[in-house]
Amino acid sequence: MVEYLKLLEYPLNITKKDLNMAKLLVSQYGGPQGELNAAIRYLNQRITMPDDYGRSLLNDIGIEELAHIEMLQTMIHMLMKDATLDELKAAGLAGYYVEHGKDVFPQTPTGEPYTTAYMSSTGDVIANIVEDMAAEQKARAVYENLIRMTNNQEVIQPLLFLRQREIVHYQRFKELLEHYQKLGY
Amino acid sequence: MQNHINYFDLNHLNQELANNQRASVKFALAVDGLSKGNMDVALYDPFANYVAKKLDDKDPKVLLRAFLFAMIDLQLYLDVHPDDVVVKELFNKYLEEFRKMKEEIERKEGPLTLDSKYNLTKNWVWECKWPFAGEK
Numbered sequence: 001m002v003e004y005l006k007l008l009e010y011p012l013n014i015t016k017k018d019l020n021m022a023k024l025l026v027s028q029y030g031g032p033q034g035e036l037n038a039a040i041r042y043l044n045q046r047i048t049m050p051d052d053y054g055r056s057l058l059n060d061i062g063i064e065e066l067a068h069i070e071m072l073q074t075m076i077h078m079l080m081k082d083a084t085l086d087e088l089k090a091a092g093l094a095g096y097y098v099e100h101g102k103d104v105f106p107q108t109p110t111g112e113p114y115t116t117a118y119m120s121s122t123g124d125v126i127a128n129i130v131e132d133m134a135a136e137q138k139a140r141a142v143y144e145n146l147i148r149m150t151n152n153q154e155v156i157q158p159l160l161f162l163r164q165r166e167i168v169h170y171q172r173f174k175e176l177l178e179h180y181q182k183l184g185y
Numbered sequence: 186m187q188n189h190i191n192y193f194d195l196n197h198l199n200q201e202l203a204n205n206q207r208a209s210v211k212f213a214l215a216v217d218g219l220s221k222g223n224m225d226v227a228l229y230d231p232f233a234n235y236v237a238k239k240l241d242d243k244d245p246k247v248l249l250r251a252f253l254f255a256m257i258d259l260q261l262y263l264d265v266h267p268d269d270v271v272v273k274e275l276f277n278k279y280l281e282e283f284r285k286m287k288e289e290i291e292r293k294e295g296p297l298t299l300d301s302k303y304n305l306t307k308n309w310v311w312e313c314k315w316p317f318a319g320e321k
Contacts, residue, residue, distance in 0.1 A: 004298065004299070005253075006298070006316060007246075007249065007250060007253070007297060008250075008316040009253075010219065011247065011250065012319065013319045052267075053267075060260055061261065064261075070316070070317070073317065074317040147235065157238050160232060160235055161222035161237070163232060164222030164223045164237075167223065167228065168222070171228055172261045
């Protein structure tokens with residue numbers, strides 16, 4: 001059971017529309033290194049972890065990723081909500097608008113919808129944790145690429161926050177890996 | 186007798202938390218941790234020349250979020266270091282502060298969670314504004 005708290009993990013107030021940035025940010029929601037993929041994968045993998053170290057960490061990071069999905073949805077909405085049709089067309093979002101209006105939809109910046117084919121899960125404790133560590137590094141790299149694409153501090157600050165969370169998650173996964181290696185996995 | 190902690194008086198809490206830091210891992214104060222996205226001081230890794238803006242520690246919502254963030258980040262640490270009782274003590278502190286602050290904000294703005302005592306109303310009240318509507 002997930003209990004909802006009506007509060008974003010980090011405050012968001014983006015006052016300037018930026019369709020290009022909205023289009024790019026969608027990637028960290030529904031792309032291969034995105035938060036949706038991470039959340040569902042961790043929540044799946046927690047079930048087959050051998051002890052409470054792994055079950056707890058994958059559970060708690062998985063839940064935090066759900067909060068990151070909420071942040072990205074909010075950012076995309078704030079960047080897009082005041083756009084006119086002409087602006088959407090000019091930003092190459094005419095196709096997006098026809099399919100989804102101004103709804104937030106998980107896909108890549110080039111329009112491929114989210115797919116579970118992104119999700120790697122092998123049933124092997126070590127392989128799963130190493131995969132998750134790589135996922136955190138890939139997400140960190142994508143956040144850095146995104147930060148370089150804008151000068152708007154209202155967007156940069158939450159992206160710096162999200163990037164830093166990948167660093168923390170990577171470290172805790174690394175400590176989990178060491179725990180299982182000590183146990184002989 | 187336990188001193189009353191005014192949770193708008195961060196200095197008091199900060200002092201208490203600073204006194205707690207006997208652990209091998211040094212944790213930031215909650216608002217600094219939230220502003221940077223990382224409670225673990227040694228683990229903090231800034232990106233290039235970008236500077237994380239310090240959030241307003243006079244804003245009750247920032248404090249609520251900071252105490253929650255501290256709990257979330259210490260929780261991840263405790264998941265893989267369950268025997269660290271010093272950090273658990275810090276966690277407990279933040280949990281207390283979070284509950285007090287949540288009560289304070291819900292009293293003014295309405296329930297933040299389903300199980301809030303401010304949901305004990307005659308009519309259905311889900312009036313606290315939605316997070317995705319934007320906030321300072």
